[in-house]
Amino acid sequence: MDGTTLRGYILEYLYEKGYEYIINDGFGEVYAVDAVESEYSNYIKGSKRVKYLGFCELFEDVTCSEPLNIACEIGAIDWSTVPENTPVLVRHNESEPWEYRHFYKYSTESDYPFICYIDGKTSYTVKSIQSIVKYDNWEFCKLAEEEWKPGRMDYEELELLHHFAESFVDIEREEIEEGEQC
Template identity: 35%
Template sequence: MTNKEKYGNEIIELAANTALFGLKNGKPAICEEIKCEECDFYESDSCKGSTYNFREWLNSEYVEPPVDWSKVAVDTPILVRGIESDAWTRRYFAKYENGIVYAWGYGATSWSARGSGDISDWKMAKLAESEE
């Protein structure tokens, strides 16, 4: 899926209001509504935003932004797996510590788990809502 496909409706809405586009945190934005320093096209004190750059971004492959696990609430549904070839397993987020995601075991939550020993660390994790 390209960025154009992912953000098509938002781009159409923006296009009705302006001809100048930027990107803020990987999402389309109206240039006049964001500071230059907030724009993903901004580099070394100058704007690299242009019709060409925006068109190039539109046609590039969409990349899911990384999750800030330190801000994920306990008991949030997540998908985990030990290695790339494993199927995703449904779990509930327990904690994030030293760069490692932990989930409650066997589908438990903080309310139903038997204690702090009922959590496991996982090599791969993603938010369940990002499943496609």
């Protein structure tokens, strides 16, 4: 696995754990943080959760003045902001082929949170059908025009990620010294 792939897996892992930014403290140390209060604040002190990353060479491009937004870097989507009728590809599990649908809405209360119009219909064309059922729920969804990056890894990649994840050291907010700031 190359550094770019490993970096992507690490960012996905951190994103799933609730971290939002990668920052460089200006002294060569790299951290994952859950919030950035402002452009001029001390990024580490302004966060409730901080994780020290032990392999800084993967994030050499991150500077003190420009934190890396993890969601933007991995292409994460805020599904609550996706417009109705957006073309998407959906499936119920990883072994099924992708099906073309139009997005209706996202529901956080369901194991199948992606709600789409049935049979490729849109909000306009679904009105013409007599069926009571006008929507389907799906477990997996991606925008139709983007190249999908699987969220699941094979066993070898998962083992490697776990090995590197063990090298993370959690740091409590109170433990951070004054010298570790931008």
